[in-house]
Every structure is written in C-alpha cells, then in structure tokens.
Amino acid sequence: xxxxxxxxxxxxxxxxxxxxxxxxxxxxxxxxxxxxxxxxxxxxxxxxxxxxxxxxxxxxxxxxxxxxxxxxxxxxxxxxxxxxxxxxxxxxxxxxxxxxxxxxxxxxxxxxxxxxxxxxxxxxxxxxxxxxxxxxxxxxxxxxxxxxxxxxxxxxxxxxxxxxxxxxxxxxxxxxxxxxxxxxxxxxxxxxxxxxxxxxxxxxxxxxxxxxxxxxxxxxxxxxxxxxxxxxxxxxxxxxxxxxxxxxxxxxxxxxxxxxxxxxxxxxxxxxxxxxxxxxxxxxxxxxxxxxxxxxxxxxxxxxxxxxxxxxxxxxxxxxxxxxxxxxxxxxxxxxxxxxxxxxxxxxxxxxxxxxxxxxxxxxxxxxxxxxxxxxxxxxxxxxxxxxxxxxxxxxxxxxxxxxxxxxxxxxxxxxxxxxxxxxxxxxxxxxxxxxxxxxxxxxxxxxxxxxxxxxxxxxxxxxxxxxxxxxxxxxxxxxxxxxxxxxxxxxxxxxxxxxxxxxxxxxxxxxxxxxxxxxxxxxxxxxxxxxxxxxxxxxxxxxxxxxxxxxxxxxxxxxxxxxxxxxxx
Amino acid sequence: xxxxxxxxxxxxxxxxxxxxxxxxxxxxxxxxxxxxxxxxxxxxxxxxxxxxxxxxxxxxxxxxxxxxxxxxxxxxxxxx
Numbered sequence: 170x171x172x173x174x175x176x177x178x179x180x181x182x183x184x185x186x187x188x189x190x191x192x193x194x195x196x197x198x199x200x201x202x203x204x205x206x207x208x209x210x211x212x213x214x215x216x217x218x219x220x221x222x223x224x225x226x227x228x229x230x231x232x233x234x235x236x237x238x239x240x241x242x243x244x245x246x247x248x249x250x251x252x253x254x255x256x257x258x259x260x261x262x263x264x265x266x267x268x269x270x271x272x273x274x275x276x277x278x279x280x281x282x283x284x285x286x287x288x289x290x291x292x293x294x295x296x297x298x299x300x301x302x303x304x305x306x307x308x309x310x311x312x313x314x315x316x317x318x319x320x321x322x323x324x325x326x327x328x329x330x331x332x333x334x335x336x337x338x339x340x341x342x343x344x345x346x347x348x349x350x351x352x353x354x355x356x357x358x359x360x361x362x363x364x365x366x367x368x369x370x371x372x373x374x375x376x377x378x379x380x381x382x383x384x385x386x387x388x389x390x391x392x393x394x395x396x397x398x399x400x401x402x403x404x405x406x407x408x409x410x411x412x413x414x415x416x417x418x419x420x421x422x423x424x425x426x427x428x429x430x431x432x433x434x435x436x437x438x439x440x441x442x443x444x445x446x447x448x449x450x451x452x453x454x455x456x457x458x459x460x461x462x463x464x465x466x467x468x469x470x471x472x473x474x475x476x477x478x479x480x481x482x483x484x485x486x487x488x489x490x491x492x493x494x495x496x497x498x499x500x501x502x503x504x505x506x507x508x509x510x511x512x513x514x515x516x517x518x519x520x521x522x523x524x525x526x527x528x529x530x531x532x533x534x535x536x537x538x539x540x541x542x543x544x545x546x547x548x549x550x551x552x553x554x555x556x557x558x559x560x561x562x563x564x565x566x567x568x569x570x571x572x573x574x575x576x577x578x579x580x581x582x583x584x585x586x587x588x589x590x591x592x593x594x595x596x597x598x599x600x601x602x603x604x605x606x607x608x609x610x611x612x613x614x615x616x617x618x619x620x621x622x623x624x625x626x627x628x629x630x631x632x633x634x635x636x637x638x639x640x641x642x643x644x645x646x647x648x649x650x651x652x653x654x655x656x657x658x659x660x661x662x663x664x665x666x667x668x669x670x671x672x673x674x675x676x677x678x679x680x681x682x683x684x685x686x687x688x689x690x691x692x693x694x695x696x697x698x699x700x701x702x703x704x705x706x707x708x709x710x711x712x713x714x715x716x717x718x719x720x721x722x723x724x725x726x727x728x729x730x731x732x733x734x735x736x737x738x739x
Numbered sequence: 740x741x742x743x744x745x746x747x748x749x750x751x752x753x754x755x756x757x758x759x760x761x762x763x764x765x766x767x768x769x770x771x772x773x774x775x776x777x778x779x780x781x782x783x784x785x786x787x788x789x790x791x792x793x794x795x796x797x798x799x800x801x802x803x804x805x806x807x808x809x810x811x812x813x814x815x816x817x818x819x
Contacts, residue, residue, distance in 0.1 A: 201796070240800065265803065288800040417799055419783050444780050627779060696772040696779070696806060 170380070170408040173372050178339040178364040180253030182407050187214040187250075190409035193382045196243045197430060200416040206243055210409070213247060220251040222330025224282065227307055231256035231337050234347065235282035236275055236305075238262045238289055241388050241414045244311050244325065246402050248284045256337025257282075259346045260359075261393035264289060265695070272298030277357045278347050278584065279304050284325065287313040294320035341365035347584055348395060350531040351622070351632045359584035366534040369577040371404050373554040377539055378434065378501060378525060380408035385498070387413045387426055387435040394628070395535040396436050396505045420444070428496040436503040438628035439513070442524065446516050449491070464490075472519045477544050484521020491520050501525045505536070506628020508615060508662035511547035518545050527551050528613060533599055534578030538613045549612035561607060562600070569616050569660075572605040573598045604660075615662050621655040621720060623665035625697045633667060636698050639690050640669065644683070647672045647710050649718050650700060656724050657732040666701040668736060670727060672710060679705055679737070688739055702738045704730065741819060747812035750789060754808065757788055767809040789815060 171189070176182040191211040198206040208216070229235065235252045237259065239245045252259050260278040262271055264286075271293060275283060283305050285293065290310045293299070308322035339345070345367055347359045378400070380386070388401035405412055413430045415422055426432065437445075456464055471487050474480060481500060485492045492499070502517065503525040517524045527539035528550035537559060540551035553559045557576045564570035579599045582590035593600055602620030605613050622632045633650035640648055653666045669687065673679065684703070691699045704727060711722040727735075741749070751765045758775045765774060771782065782802075789811075790797055795818045805811050 267804065286800070288798070419787050419799075420780060421787060440778060440780060692770045692773065692806065695804065696770075699773075 170375060173368045173407065176368060177341050178253070178343070179345050179367050179403060180250070180256070180336070180339060182368065183250055183253065183403070184336060186210065186407045186409065190382060193409045194411045195406065195409075196246065196412055196414065197385075198243045198414045198416065199422075199426065199429075201422055202425070205416070208243060210406075213250070216243075217247045217251045217254065218334055219329035219331075220248065220325075221254040222332060222334035223328045224251060224255045224257070224330075225334050226330045227282070229255055229257060229282060229307075231339065232258060232343070233282075234258045234260050234278055234280045235284065236260035236262055236278060236280040237393070238264050238271060238283065238285040238293075239311070239392075240264055240286065240416070241392050241397070241401075242416060243414060245392050246406075246412070248309075248325075249402065251334075253339075253345070254334060254336055256339055258344050261346065261348060261398065263349075263391060263393050265391070267695075268293045268296030269298050272296060272302050274349055274357055274359075275305055276302040278349075278359060281305065282307045282309070284309045284311075286311050287317060290320070290322055294322070339364055341368065342581075344581070346398075348393075348531050351630050351635060356586060356589065356634075357584075358586065358589065360531050360580040361582050361584055362534060362580050366578045366580060367399070367403060369556055370399060370534040370536070371407065373556050373578070374399060374536060374539070375404055375408065376555055377541055378503070380405045380410040380434075382409040384408070384410040384433045385413055385430055386410060387415075387423075387430065387432045389415070389418060389423065389441070390436045390438065390506065390628070394506065395529070395531045396503070399535050400434065400436055400503060420448075424494070427499065428494060431496045431498040433498050433500050434503060435499070436505060438506040438626065439504060439509040440507075440626040440628075442502065442504050442509060442517075443513055443626070446513055449520070450516075468519050471521050475518070475521065475545075479518075479521070479523045479542050479545065481521065481523075488521055491522075495522070503527075505529065507624045507626055508550075510663060514545075514547040518547065528572075528603075528615065530599070530601055532580050532593060533557075533574050533576065533601070534580065537572075537574050537576075537601075546612060549608065549614045551613065552611050553613070559607065559613060560598070561605060562598075564606070568606040569604055570606075571619055572601045572603045572613065572615075574601060575599070616660045617654060617658060617662060618652070618665075621652050621724070623652045623654075623667060624662075625665075626663075627697055629697045631667065631698050636667075636694055636700075639693050640687070643686065643690070644674075645671050645677070646674045647718070649710060649720065649723060651720070651724060651727070653701075653732070653736065656727045667699070668702050668704050669700045670704045670706050670710075670723065672706050672708070679703070684739065691739065700739065702736045704735045704737070706730075741816070743813060743816050746793075746816045746819070747809060749792065750808055750812045750815065753788060753792055754785060757785055765808065767812070768807055770806050771808060771811075772806055793819060795819065 187210045195210045196208040235257050260280050287310050309325040310322040311325040341364050344361045345364045346362045351358045386405050390397040501523050514524050527536045529536040538551040560573050561570040562573045575598045604616045649670045653668050711719040747767050755762050801814050
C-alpha cells in the first residue's frame with residue numbers, strides 16, 4: 170500500500186499506484202457468463218491517458234467539473250482517473266435518478282463535461298432540462314451502436330488526444346468530488362469532498378480492512394455511492410488489488426461471480442444481505458434431519474471457536490459447504506447504506522462470514538464507525554475509525570442524543586449552500602441528525618433519527634421535500650410529506666415510512682376517488698420513494714410570513730394524534 | 740412472431756405463476772412493485788425468468804425505472 174501521508178491528491182496517489190503495480194490486474198469486467206475485459210494497472214493507464222489528454226485539448230483544466238453517470242464498469246474508473254489526472258473535480262451522479270433529476274443536478278454542479286452510457290444518454294438527450302444545463306458543453310457516450318444518433322454527443326471510445334497529458338497537481342484542501350447526498354426535488358445538497366477527505370478515509374478504512382495485490386473486490390453498490398468509490402476504486406487501487414465489475418446484477422450472476430473470481434470483499438446494502446440470508450436458510454432447511462443436526466453442531470462449534478475473533482481459515486474448513494459457493498476466499502462482507510438488523514449480522518458471523526457493519530454519511534466521507542470484529546458484536550455499528558471523534562450531543566438520562574462527528578474526512582460544506590452548511594457543521598462538528606449512544610466499550614449504538622428523512626433497506630436516503638412535487642395541485646386544501654418516525658419518534662432504525670399529511674377543504678371527505686388519485690401520483694415515483702399512508706389533519710398548517718409550511722411546528726401538532734389510529738395505509 | 744398483446748399476456752401469466760398469485764389477478768397497467776409487494780431484487784429474479792421464457796437478453800438498463808407490466812412487455816417485444 171502506498172503511504173498516503175505523502176500525497177496531496179487522489180490523482181497523485183493513483184498516478185504512482187499505476188506505476189508501482191503496473192503488472193498486477195486491476196479490473197475484471199463480466200457480462201453474464203462472459204468475461205469482457207481484464208486490465209492490468211499498465212493497461213488502465215494506457216486507456217486513461219489519451220482520455221485525459223483529449224479533455225485537456227477541450228480546455229478542461231484545474232477545478233473544472235466533469236460528471237459521470239454510468240453503471241459500474243471499467244470505463245467508470247478509467248474516466249474518473251482521467252478527470253483527476255487533468256486536475257478536475259468529479260461529480261458522480263446516480264444512474265438510477267430520472268433524466269430530469271440528472272439534468273437538475275448537472276446544472277447545479279456546474280459540470281462542463283458529462284460522461285455517460287448510450288442507453289442513459291438516449292433518455293437524457295430528449296429529456297426536459299437539457300436546455301437548462303447550458304454549462305454541459307461536452308458529452309461523451311460509451312458503447313453507442315454504430316449507426317446511433319448521438320444527439321450532439323461524442324463517442325467515448327474515439328475521444329483520444331495525442332501525446333502525453335500534463336498531470337495537474339492539486340492540494341489536499343482542493344475539492345476532489347461533489348457528491349449529492351439528496352435534494353433532487355428541493356435544495357440539492359452537493360457535498361464538497363476534498364482530496365484530504367478521501368486520503369484520510371482511505372487510511373482509516375484500509376487499517377481495518379486491508380487490500381493488497383491478489384485481493385479481489387466485487388463492485389455491486391453503485392460507484393457513485395461513497396462506499397463503492399472508496400472500497401471499489403480508491404482503496405484497492407492504492408494497494409494494487411483488483412476490482413470485479415458485473416454488467417448484469419441478476420442474483421444468479423452475482424452468486425456465480427463469487428466462485429468464478431475468488432472474491433475477497435464485497436459491499437452490499439442490507440436488502441441484498443437479507444436476500445442472501447434467505448437463500449442460505451432455504452438451503453439449510455432442505456437438509457435431511459440427520460445432516461441438519463451435524464450442520465447445526467458445526468455452526469455451534471464455529472460460534473464457540475470464533476467468539477473472541479474471526480478465524481476465517483478454521484471456519485472455511487468447518488463449514489466448507491457454506492464457504493465453497495462463495496469461492497473460498499471471501500474474507501468479509503461489507504454492509505452499508507442503511508441500518509442492518511442484528512440477527513442478520515449474527516447469522517453470517519455464526520457461519521464464519523464476518524459482516525463489516527458500520528455507520529456513515531456522505532457528509533462524513535463514508536464511514537464513521539466500523540465493527541472491528543474484536544470481538545464481533547451484532548448489537549452495535551462498531552467503534553469510531555482511527556481519526557474520527559464521535560460525541561453524543563444533548564444526551565438524555567439514557568445516554569441517547571444526537572451523534573456528532575469531527576474528523577479530517579468531514580466535507581468542507583454543501584455547494585452554494587452556506588446556510589445548510591452552517592446548520593450541518595457547527596464549530597467543526599458535523600451534526601448527523603441520527604440518535605445514538607456510546608457504550609462503555611466505545612461502540613456506537615443507533616436509536617432512530619432526529620431528522621425528517623428515511624433510509625430504505627436499499628440504502629436510499631429519501632427526503633420528504635424531494636418528492637412533494639408529484640402531489641402538486643392535489644385537490645385538497647394543503648398537504649405536506651413527513652417521515653412517520655419524525656412525527657412519532659421511535660427508537661428504531663428499521664421499517665421507516667413516509668406519510669402524506671392532508672388538510673381537506675371545508676366539507677370535503679377522504680373518498681376512494683381521492684385515495685386513488687394519491688395512489689396514481691404515488692406510482693409515478695420510483696418504488697423506493699413512495700409514501701406509505703395518509704394522515705388527515707383538520708386545521709390550517711402553520712406557515713411562515715412567506716407562506717412556507719413550518720414543518721417542525723406542523724410535526725409537533727400532528728404528533729398529538731394517535732399514530733395507530735391516524736395513519737391510513739394507501 | 741408474437742403480438743404485443745400476446746407478449747403482455749405471457750408476462751402476466753409468468754409473473755402470476757412466479758409469485759404465486761391467482762391467474763387473471765394481474766392487469767397490464769398494474770405496478771408490479773405494489774401489486775406483488777416485491778422489492779428490486781425480486782424484480783431482477785422475475786426478469787431472469789422472463790429472459791429464459793422468451794429466449795432473449797434484457798440488459799438491466801432497459802428495465803431501469805419500469806414498474807408496470809405493459810411497459811415491461813413492450814421492452815421485451817422490442818427484443819423478440
């Protein structure tokens with residue numbers, strides 16, 4: 170692993186890594202059962218440099234912004250490196266957003282260049298919003314069919330400059346990436362992440378979960394997500410490890426990839442982990458009663474032998490039938506993006522597959538705490554990583570209060586939003602909006618949220634104000650969306666729901682027609698963004714002088730209602 | 740060559756069989772996330788079944804944002 174304390178930027182560290190590990194394999198890409206590509210660090214450099222040069226020929230220079238909207242693949246990482254090499258700022262956007270949302274964020278970010286895939290561009294190029302984002306002057310599209318209408322874009326594969334590009338140095342305090350943590354409908358929250366944020370986070374994470382040549386990471390979480398960017402790109406690359414990309418994320422191909430590529434690490438969201446648990450449990454349930462008894466005894470033995478620390482080699486030998494389908498090299502499953510239930514974590518640990526459970530926020534530079542497995546504990550999200558200071562603010566008599574973080578990994582602020590930044594970072598401490606408690610062993614336990622938002626099991630952060638536009642002009646007097654737990658706080662991080670608070674017109678009733686209208690509008694939202702129910706409120710919503718709804722005041726009034734009686738499921 | 744109507748009907752039949760709901764209880768305009776109460780992973784499993792049935796490959800991006808049977812059937816139809 171490179172000594173990152175010597176480096177000023179992501180680009181400089183990657184540049185040295187490509188030379189130091191030039192003969193090692195860095196990327197493997199498969200589409201279904203077919204392997205499409207296998208690149209060494211040298212090959213990677215050969216692909217990235219002509220792209221960096223071509224960007225420079227387009228007058229792309231230090232501090233200029235370039236956005237990537239792509240599914241996980243080699244070209245994502247090659248493009249990102251070319252942007253850093255040219256001194257640019259990367260704006261990774263979620264390919265699952267709607268085209269309108271993507272244009273909105275492209276405009277907000279001020280990106281000059283957009284790099285995307287042809288199928289995504291096909292939708293983006295004709296979507297409303299393209300005219301607004303006049304800042305995007307160059308569009309590069311990958312894998313466009315020969316006769317495709319590129320709608321003003323250029324082919325990524327042909328976008329080559331001649332000669333060597335100039336490496337543009339950046340300093341630790343310069344912005345490396347603008348990462349959107351929310352705000353597709355309301356005020357976009359573009360987290361300004363500096364080079365130092367990433368360099369420090371990488372040191373902290375790799376101290377607990379080391380990479381090295383020969384280690385293989387399966388990249389399933391979207392690379393625009395802070396976790397995959399770190400453990401599916403920067404982390405493995407500065408250690409000479411390899412990243413495996415799958416172009417088709419069907420469960421059967423993901424399962425096959427573990428054994429085929431001898432995967433060492435993988436990151437998943439809790440939903441995928443639970444699905445994996447379900448599949449394994451179904452397999453165990455099929456065992457005959459005799460075999461089942463033997464198997465349970467082996468699991469019990471493994472549990473006893475790994476009580477104080479994981480013993481991977483031993484677990485692999487004891488529970489071969491569980492470990493072999495995972496390729497026999499799997500060291501840890503990293504789970505992130507949302508809260509994971511302790512019983513799921515325990516299930517895997519008992520099988521000798523440690524799950525690195527942790528807690529983090531984009532604003533904090535990915536992970537704040539991680540379970541260090543010394544010993545494994547399913548009931549917490551682990552201890553703060555090296556360099557992270559965590560404190561609990563306004564703790565009650567039970568020790569529970571808001572989790573607050575100070576670290577070199579915390580973002581420098583939100584793009585163009587000094588007010589939001591001042592609310593989020595107070596005196597150098599990031600206010601997370603999550604409720605937690607530090608136990609005597611220094612482990613963090615989470616107990617719900619203080620902020621008005623939910624996180625789905627798929628790791629999606631949903632803010633009510635981002636989805637309200639779908640319900641505009643609903644035939645009611647007024648409406649407002651809330652996270653149910655924000656109104657009626659619960660000491661829980663799971664099963665979160667969104668609700669639509671409705672104030673009907675005088676004499677109006679909540680009819681089937683109205684419910685159907687709400688359902689129809691709800692279905693226009695992506696499935697994970699949908700509201701779950703309605704709450705009727707018979708008073709005027711409290712508003713500011715400029716007629717904006719006072720959400721906090723309204724939430725306090727709604728809280729007086731009985732949740733079970735007031736919540737009408739859709 | 741199947742018509743779009745035939746393809747849609749086959750998609751509905753296969754989905755009702757795969758998720759064990761009564762035949763005829765699904766309609767083309769139904770939102771499958773809501774109607775079947777499934778998550779994104781279960782949807783991917785359904786897509787694999789559909790690929791096998793129709794003998795096609797349906798790239799993940801083709802079904803990005805699709806949530807009703809009619810649109811899903813039209814994406815399949817374009818690859819038959």
